[in-house]
Amino acid sequence: MEATVKVQQVSKSFGSKTVLNKVDLQMEKGQIYGLIGPSGAGKTTLVKMMVGMELPDEGEVRVLETSMPSLSMLQQIGYMAQSDALYGELTAEENLRFFASMFKMTRAEQKQRIAYAADLVGLTDELGSKVAVYSGGMKRRLSLAIALLHDPSVLILDEPTVGIDPELRQSIWKELVRLKTSEHKTIIVTTHVMDEADKCDQLAMVREGTILANGTPEQLKQQYDVANLEEVFLRAGGGTV
Numbered sequence: 442m443e444a445t446v447k448v449q450q451v452s453k454s455f456g457s458k459t460v461l462n463k464v465d466l467q468m469e470k471g472q473i474y475g476l477i478g479p480s481g482a483g484k485t486t487l488v489k490m491m492v493g494m495e496l497p498d499e500g501e502v503r504v505l506e507t508s509m510p511s512l513s514m515l516q517q518i519g520y521m522a523q524s525d526a527l528y529g530e531l532t533a534e535e536n537l538r539f540f541a542s543m544f545k546m547t548r549a550e551q552k553q554r555i556a557y558a559a560d561l562v563g564l565t566d567e568l569g570s571k572v573a574v575y576s577g578g579m580k581r582r583l584s585l586a587i588a589l590l591h592d593p594s595v596l597i598l599d600e601p602t603v604g605i606d607p608e609l610r611q612s613i614w615k616e617l618v619r620l621k622t623s624e625h626k627t628i629i630v631t632t633h634v635m636d637e638a639d640k641c642d643q644l645a646m647v648r649e650g651t652i653l654a655n656g657t658p659e660q661l662k663q664q665y666d667v668a669n670l671e672e673v674f675l676r677a678g679g680g681t682v
C-alpha cells in the first residue's frame with residue numbers, strides 16, 4: 442500500500458524565487474511527522490500542497506493514494522493554517538457549528554465532536570463568547586478544534602501551538618500522540634519548538650526549499666553529531682554543514 446502522503450519531485454516558484462526544489466517525502470499512517478527549518482524555508486508552501494491549497498509547478502503530491510488537489514479528500518484532511526480563518530462576529534460555538542456543517546456528520550455526531558474538540562483545547566467554558574473578543578492563543582485553540590472536528594485521518598497542523606501556554610500545549614501533544622497511537626492518524630506538524638520536534642516520530646529538516654535531512658530525532662542528532670535538536674536546527678539552518 443502507498444504511503445499516506447507522498448510528495449514526489451515537487452518544485453514551486455513564486456516569480457523568480459524557487460521556494461521548493463524537487464522535494465521528495467513520504468509519510469506513513471500512525472506517525473507524527475515534523476517539518477522543521479528556518480523561516481521562509483518552504484514548510485507552509487509544502488503543507489498547503491498536501492491540503493490542495495497550493496499547486497506544484499512540477500511533481501505531484503498524493504494523499505491517501507489520491508492526487509492533490511482533490512475535493513473528495515477534504516473530508517479526510519484536517520488543516521490548521523498559520524493564520525486563523527474564523528468569523529469574529531460569531532461565537533466560538535457558532536464557528537464550530539458552521540465548520541461542522543461542511544462535513545458529513547449527523548446532528549448527534551456534530552454535537553459530540555464539537556464537545557470533544559472544545560474540551561481538548563480547553564474552550565468549553567468560552568464557547569458562548571464572540572471570537573472577536575478572543576485572545577490570539579484562544580483563536581489558535583479554536584482553529585485546532587476546527588481542524589479536528591470531522592475526525593480526519595490526516596491532520597496537517599501549521600505551527601499549532603504558537604501562543605498556547607505550556608500546560609495546554611502539553612495536553613494537546615498528549616492528545617496528538619493518542620490520536621496517532623490509538624486511532625492511527627497521520628499527523629504532520631510544522632514547528633519552531635524543538636521540544637515538540639523531539640516528540641515527532643520522523644522529522645524533515647527543510648532549508649531553502651530542499652529537504653536537508655530526514656529521519657527520527659535520534660538519527661538527525663547522530664547525523665549532525667550533536668546532543669539536541671536545537672543544535673541540529675542551528676547547524677543545518679546556519680549553513681555550516
Ligand SMILES: Nc1ncnc2c1ncn2[C@@H]1O[C@H](COP(=O)(O)OP(=O)(O)OP(=O)(O)O)[C@@H](O)[C@H]1O
Nearest residue numbers: 455458460478479480481482483484485486487523
Ligand atoms: N503566495 C506567495 N507569493 C509569493 N511568495 C510566497 C507566497 N507564499 C510563500 N511565498 C514565499 O515563499 C517562501 C517560503 O514561504 P513559506 O511560508 O512556505 O515558508 P515557511 O518555511 O513556512 O516559513 P515560516 O517558518 O516563517 O512559516 C518565502 O520566501 C515566502 O515569502
